[in-house]
Amino acid sequence: MLGLRTTIYKVGDIQKATEWYTKAFETPPYFNEPYYVGFNIGGYELGLQPEENPTTDKIESVVSYWGVDKIKEVYDRLIQIGATAHEKPYNVGGELMTATVKDPFGNIIGLIYNPYFKI
Structure with a gap:
């Protein structure tokens, strides 16, 4: 194990989520495609992926x-x-x-x- 590299958040609207996360983390994405958006947050990756079945009712296991x-x-x-x-x-x-x-x-x-x- 080399340590944590990426945290992924699944989102219903990747464009709106990209705008929100850019504002929330005060950092623009370094990678921005319709299938994945990546942010470098202090050397760790925050990733956004579109959900197949968008929901705001998510499991809280991790x-x-x-x-x-x-x-x-x-x-x-x-x-x-x-x-x-x-x-x-x-x-x-x-x-x-x-x-x-x-x-x-x-x-x-x-x-x-x-x-x-x-x-």
Whole structure:
């Protein structure tokens, strides 16, 4: 195992999702095709793929957490641009904090402030 490389979010409207994720992560895609959109987020790939049967009612079995420095600010900004609150920022021990939101397409986006983990 070499470590995490890509997190994929399935979306009903890949064009709208590309616009939303560009705004949410403040990064344009490096790869943009109708079948896949890829973003380089701090050296990790965030990918969008179109769904065959679009739904916003998604299974919550796996959550990828994106590292942030100011979790409350990022959480609030994502809500302001159309995400839905899922789990408000909370302390999970020491200085470690996590939160989750749902994107407009039903996917869970995890946020983590972890000053103990360095890349």
